[in-house]
Amino acid sequence: MSLFRSHVLICGGTGCTSSSSDKIEERFKELVAEQGLDQEVMVVRTGCFGLCEEGPICIVHxxxxFYSRVKIEDVDTIVSEHLMKGRVVTSLLYRDKLAPPEHQLATSFSEVTFYKMQHRVALKNCGVINPxxxxxxxxxxxxxxxxKVLTEMQPADVLDAVKKSGLRGRGGGGFPTGIKWEFAAKTEGPIKYIGCNADEGDPGAFMDRSILEGDPHCLIEAMAIAGYATGAEKGYVYIRAEYPIAVKRLKIAIEQAKExxxxxxxxxxxxxxxxxxxRLGAGAFVCGEETALIASIEGERGMPRxxxxxxxxxxIFGKPTVINNVETFANVPQIILKGPEWYASMGTEKSKGTKVFALGGKINNSGLIEIEMGTKLRHVIEDIGGGIPKGKKFKAVQTGGPSGGCITADHLDIPIDYDNLISLGSMMGSGGMIVMDEDNCMVDIARFFLDFTVDESCxxxxxxxxxxxxxxxxxDRITEGKGEMEDIDKLxxxxxxxxxxxxxxxxQTAPNPVLSTLRYFRTEYEAHIVGKTCPAGVCQALLTYVITDACKGCTLCKKVCPVGCITGEVKGLHHIDPDACIKCGACMSKCPFNAIIKK
Amino acid sequence: MAQVTLNGNTIHVDLPKTILQVAEEAGLFVPTFCNDKRLVPNGACRMCVVEVEGARSLVASCTTPAADGMVINTETPAVIDARKSVLELIWANHPNDCVVCDKAGQCKLQDYTYRYEVDIDAFKGAKRVSEVDQSNKFFYNDQNKCILCGKCVRVCDELQNTSAIGFSERGFHTHITHPFEEGMDKSVCVSCGNCVSVCPVGALMPKSKERFRNWEAKKVQTTCSYCGVGCQMNLIVKDNKVVDVEPVNDHSNMGLLCVKGKFGYSFIDHPDRLRKPMLKKHGVLTEVEWDEALDFVAGKIKQTRDVYGADTLAGLVSARCTNEENYLMQKLFRAGVGTNNLDHCARL
Amino acid sequence: MKSLAELEKVQQEVYRRINLRTLKGSYTVSVAMDDCGMAAGARQVLLTILDEIDQQGLENIRVVQTGCLGDCKLEPVVEIFQEGHPKTTYIQMTEEKARQIVKSHLVQHQVVEASTIGSNKK
Incomplete structure (x- = not known):
């Protein structure tokens, strides 16, 4: 590696890759070579930058x-203007809407508000290095x-450091990591194992995926440290087969580490x-549960024990085993290098350090963020997340995926930590945060998560x-308008x-979304059952399509209706027969005057 | 010696034991579907849940070790409601045909439903529907009645070591089947019937020729006559006819039987079975009394020995006889007849 | 890797090559490129500066490029920024001057007054 004057970092995470960031990388390499710049400009594929909403992302150092939403055609411009002439292409820069108006062009990556508000520990190398x-x-x-661990520390010192740091399991359980390692260390050997849970089954969660795609070596290093501390000489990484890029990068990393x-x-x-x-998973969410994961590694049916x-x-195979989540491991090398006191200086009393969250749903800046424990939820959603798109009103945020619950506007000022979230009827989970606005039906949300759990039950x-x-x-019956009041008691x-x-x-956690939505949105359930309406306008069976006075009689809706339930003359007010209507919505999307509404 | 408080009473126990073992030894009733003393506890049915002070939720007593100082309650309202819930949920996926079901009277589901006064119609929804697997000659598998306790799979895996039967698919569609859904007859099943013996409901049932209600029959314990193991079994007898066999948990067989012991009882009342010795008289086999028959046999043995020599005779014994009978037979031939020509079906 | 010393060697070597991705920099050296700058030889100046920095073994220097600064007849122009100090603008740069400025300004922290824009105001 000679001294290149410019590095072009292109996001190679799954999100940006699905938007052809790999082709963008190729094009950069092509053009850089064509212009004779290949000894001056390094084109690098890195891991996930986290601001997935704005992908594909390219950063020129x-x-x-910070170039965002880059298209292949844009590469030519960036090369000729920026790389050759030093003229930053302002039209392609990310617009930092969180910054004051004069500073909204993201000319400097480290100044982008989205990143300034984060504290990237587990994600330290993601977006910086070529994995x-x-x-x-x-x-x-x-x-x-x-x-350091192998030459300066004893296994007991390592256990001590991890315990002092206050690191808790990041997969959802929140069990103190140092204590778990100590249990395994104290159990008699001679064979022990370190297991990594990279199954990440929560819908909407991709924290572990990004760490594996962007910085696979930190996992290898951490597992080796865990092996030293507990007396294990073998590690198993159980990774879901639905992460082919992560699997590939981890394989390469293991080979290089061995070399x-x-x-x-x-x-x-x-x-x-x-x-x-x-070890690859085979499509079962339940194998993210540690005993089912162990069964799967052993070749048995993935059922918990x-x-x-x-x-x-x-x-695993009956031997003492430490199973930890990818993100938990990702924190370990820095705890050793910077010391447990550094880690414990962040966060709250019982929840130390930082946490990676995957922001999804109705939020402007969807993507990956890492913040200190104790950060207020409001800050995450309104500031870092950039608030709700289209000016809609915030309704709730689901944390913990299908095992978690929803948190309403009343509780946005709680500091995020394990215990606070549980007291609200939710949980940290692995870090998924799905934001919902006024157009989401909470009964439908509960049904969505339960549908997942039903399918994944072993x-x-x-x-x-x-x-x-x-x-x-x-x-299902409630959302179809067939619910009865006793259904709530039954639920x-x-x-x-x-x-x-x-x-x-x-x-044990599958009912949480239901209990949580019942706790905070009972009136919505009652509206579905008693009023037979869906206040958010989501549950199709409870909606009626109605043509308003805005109708100009263009007859387009009548022509597009597949069941012929719309009547009306040219230039006259049209009418939908609610009994014949199959609620397909074709008329509504066809109407050029927005005269058709759902209610 | 550890101390445990069970439903308000403090007792002393020798650890290690599970809560279930402690409760049962103290004479308490705890319902279980999937528990079997011979099998590794599974914790699948969740009927045996109990309340332990300080625990996060109810615990399955079959898999939770008892600990010194533990305070356990086996019949609190929360526990009862949880058990009722389990039963209601099982019923939501179970045909309501106790009246005509052959398992009636010896079915745990029926017994617990009665005990806990369960509303079997609490949930009306989708039910698993499957065809009954009739491909085995001796028993059938009716998955519509299966409660997925898993005992059949575990018996076949852990005790029988055949592993012919297992779980397939997951969640609501889970069912018990043979590899690749090819049916019992194409699997490695040896028809030992141990899965049938262990099934708590009417899912795995023997194909009996007689229809009977279990309260119409009596149980007679005996030793299986097929081989030298001496498995203990109960003959189920109705109107002086053996209609079924169930294993007894004893040292020799640990509650297991083989296909012969479990299903090979039809010879007892078979019309072809000889009930009296027969002798050919004037070319026709005629029934005679034992004295006449034995005199004839003894006479022929002596005659053969005298004319052709003792070694032209041989005695064949079998596992069907007891050790004592086999001992006498070989004594008879060595000392009485004068030959060492003896053999046994086991060697052949 | 047989020892920690080997690891450190690789670390130091590679970090020098890629640290521009994360460097805050005690000094930022900004070279004006663009059509006018390039025509005057700004690219060579840039590469020379990088080479001299490498030879001097300097760390913590950010070398960036910008577009046209306006005073095209003064090209190639190099600006040096240091936090808490006013910026220094060097004009009509050559490869020789570039090396001199690196040694003087970045190593010895002494501005080369003769090459600045201030000394050009005659």
Missing amino acids: PEGS EVIEEYIAYDGYKALG HGLLGRNIFGTDFSFDMEI PKPPFPAHKG GKCVPCREGTRRMLEIL ERLAKNIKSSSLCGLG
Whole structure:
């Protein structure tokens, strides 16, 4: 690597890749070579920058020019103007709407408000390094922590550091990581395993995916550190098969680490050895539960097993095993290098450090963010997230995916941490945040999440297998206008029993979206059941399509209706027969005068 | 010695034990579908849930180890409601045909439903519908009645070591089947019937020729006569006829049987079975009394020995006889007849 | 990698090559490019500055390019920014002057007055 004067970083995360960022990279390389700049300009594919709403993203360093929504045609302009003539292409720059009007052009990446408000620890290298080049990871202090641990620290010191840092499991359970490692360390060997849960099944969650795609080495380093601390010499990464880019990058990373002697026998010349193997999931959300994950690695049907025994005592193949989430591991190298006090200085009393969240739904800046624990929810949604698009009103935010609950406008000022979210009837989960506005129906939202859980239930225990299905049937009836008042009592009783008697976390948390929406939006349920209406205008069966006075009699709706339920003369007010209407919405989308509404 | 408080009473227990074991040894009733003393606890049915002070939620007593100082309650309102819920949910996916079901009277689902006064129509929704697998000669698999407790799978895996039967699909569509849904007859099933014996409901049932209600029959314990293991079994007898066999949990067989012991009882009342010895008289087989028959046999043995020598005779015994009978037979031939020509079906 | 020392060596080498992605920089050297600058030889000046920085083993220097600054007859123009100090504008740069400025201004922290725009106001 010689001294290049410009680095063009192009996001190679799954989101931007699906918008052809790989072709953009090719085009850059082509043009740079054509202009004879290939010794001066380095074109680099990096991991996820996080501002996925604005992808594909390209950043030119050292200026830090943040080009967003880049198209292949734009590459020519950027090369000829910026790379050759130093003229930043302002028309392609990201507009930082969170900054004061004079500073809205994102000429400097580090000044972009979206990033200034974050504290990127687990995502430190994402968007900075090329994940497929181990030297770049090393350049930014990669494998230094492993070196320090193996040459300067005893296993007990490592356990101490992780415990002191206050790091808690980032997969959703929030169990203190240091204590989990200690359980495994104290259990007799000689064979132990480190397992990484990279199954990430929550819909809308892609924190782990981004870390794996953007910085796979931090996982390898952390797992080796965990192995040293607990006495394990082998690690398994259980990664869902639906993440092909992440799998590919991890494979490359493991190979490179082995080539450089950073994985395998006698690492750094010590007598510590550590090896890693990748195991692919096969499309089951339940295999994100640690005992089902273990069963799957063992070749059995992915069904959870009773705890105790806990994996730290009896895990993969019956051996003591530490299972941690990708994001949990991603924090470990820095805890070692910067010290546990540094990590514990961030966050709240019981929830230390930072957390990565995936913002989705009705939010302007959808993408990945990392913030200190204790940050107010309002700050995340209104400031970093940029608020609700189209000026709509915020209704609720779902945290924790299908295991979590919704948080309303009344509670936006709570500091985000594990315990606060649970007290509100939700949970941190793995970090998914789906924002909802006035056009979302909360009953439909609960039904959506339950639909997912019903499909993903493994079938082992009665409450989850049968109970979630029956809850879904009740919600289906409510959204179809066939609900009765006693359905709410039925839902609550069933939810209580499913929660208290299910075998594993999937069943125990499946009723949460229902309970949470009932707690804060009971009137919406009652509107569906008693009033037979959907206030948000979502549940098709409860809506009537009506033609208003704005109708000009152009007859377009009548022509497009597939069942011929619209009557009317030219230039006259048209009318929809509600009994014949199949609510397909074709008329509404065809009307050039917005004269058709749903109510 | 540890101390545990069970429904308000403090008792001493020897650990390690599960809460279920502690409760049962103390004489308490705890309902279970998926529990079996011989199998590794599974925690699948969630009927055995109990309340433990300080726990996050109800715990399954079959899989939770009892600990010193634990305060356990087995019949609180929350526990009862959870159990009722489990039963209601099972019924939502179960045909309501106790009246004509062959398992009536010996069905755990029926018993618990009665005990907890469950509303079997609490949920009306979709039901799993499957065809009954009749491909096995001795028993059938009616998945419409299966409650997915998993005991059949575990018996076949852990005790029988055949692994012919397993779970397929997931969630609401989970069902018990054989690999690739090819039916029992195409699997490695050896028809031992242990899955049938362990099924708590009427999903895995023997194909009996007689229809009977379990309260019309009595149980007679005996030793299986087919081989030398000496499995203990109960003959189910109605009107002096054996209509079914169930294993007894004893040292020799641990509650397991093989296809012969479980299903091979039809010879007892078979019309072709000889009930009296027969002798050919004037070319026709005629029934005679035992004295006449034995005299004839003894006479022929002596005659053959005297004319042709003792070694032209051989005694064949079998596992169908008891050890004592086999001992006497070989004594008879060695000492009485004077030959060492003896053999046994097991060697052949 | 047999030792921590080996790791550190790789780290230092590679970090120098890619740190411009994250560097805040104690100095920012801005070279005006654009058509006029390029015609006057700004690209060579830029590459020379980079080379001299590398040879001097300097760290924490950001070298960026900008578009036309307006005074085209003074091209190539190089501006040096340091926080808390007024900017220094060097005009009519050559490769030789570039090396001198790196050694003087960036290493010894002494402005080369003769090459600045101030000294041009005659």
